[in-house]
Amino acid sequence: MHAVGLSRHSGTPAVRTAVVWDVLRETLAARVAAAGRDRLDIVDAGGGTGGFAVPLAELGHAVTVVDPSPDSLAALERRAAEAGVGVRALQGDAADLGELLPPDTADLVLCHSVLEYVEEPAGALAAMAGLVREGGVISVLAANPLAAALHRSVSGRFEEARRVLEDPEGRWGDRDPTPRRFTRESLLVLLAGAGLRPGEVHGVRIFADLVPSRLLDGEPGAAAALVALEQAAAAHPVLRDIATQLHVLGHR
Template identity: 85%
Template structure:
């Protein structure tokens, strides 16, 4: 266990995470109203270098990051030291959550870009459910196979794009670095099996991964305009389902 200290600074939301932060801000406000507490208990499973954990701690919440990578936790410590807030860091896998943390002790659990890589997604989600108090919320962010097929086809990898659509795990082949991807329907089913009531699904990085970086670097205000576009499209019934990632909440 490491005590991590992090700096009070509010930054402009990055293009790729702006939609997620919009949802999380609403969740935090709702949980604080419901619990009557300004300081929520948050667990970031697989939180890595603290991209979400540090800003959440900066908002005054008690944040614990669990990650299997010592290097990621070391980077978290450095980021924490720069930001001058505290984050608790624990080394472990999703399967270890029940041993590392008490049951019914969290108001919010983040499960971002984790389900693609865990050995058993159902067990991982069930373990995360056990960490939450009644009425607690899980935030799930996962790779979408439809977007992967679109991106492979744009790159001229037509056979691989077709393979993604046909493969139960949404993979384009043995060399695919992502072990599995999730559609909106499969995420909602997984949440239900783990005992959650699924909430609204949002698309993340609908356009961001298609826009050349030179357009953002060379045009004043382009990044802000792209963020606004992503926010406007996040809940669109068609565009949402072709996003690079899908974001869904589950309530216990």
């Protein structure tokens, strides 16, 4: 993978998203070469305040964010203005993408931390797939139940960890703020059902959520070393399956 990118605002390694950005950079470069255009059309479904959208716009791409929250979209517009870029903001749900945007008009659709919360994940993913041009890609990032079980257990919540493994939605109880989680297998099934060809699955935040923040803050170079560790482990056939999130591309 490419070297990790730095946060445009803080100058520190983006530990939590480095693996995703590595994949996106390679994907964008391949799509630019295939399409013969430097400026790609990107849709960020549920893109919120623009954590991915604004950096993508800074790279010169045309980015549209669709999000149900007017507050998030207002924050997105402020963030884009501060960065000196334009990002189109549309209020709406992921399932309504087919009504908000024309079909076959996107080179890349981001579906990051969305499938966990929509009413019908398969329908939402199908709506996103309808936006993608031939040769385009959907980037899916979703919460992983195996990581939830691991994290509950290391905090001493053993019954909740067991519930995660037994619950079909991967939840640890009624107070769990995440409505559902996805294993690697269930994500691949969803992508195939939407008519997409799944790519390689990567683990995101395999170690980052287990490391105390004081270790990163107090040790020079620790954050960069953790990023390198995350990158090295992202495609590991065992470690990726215990990552906090799973990232996979769906190719049209």
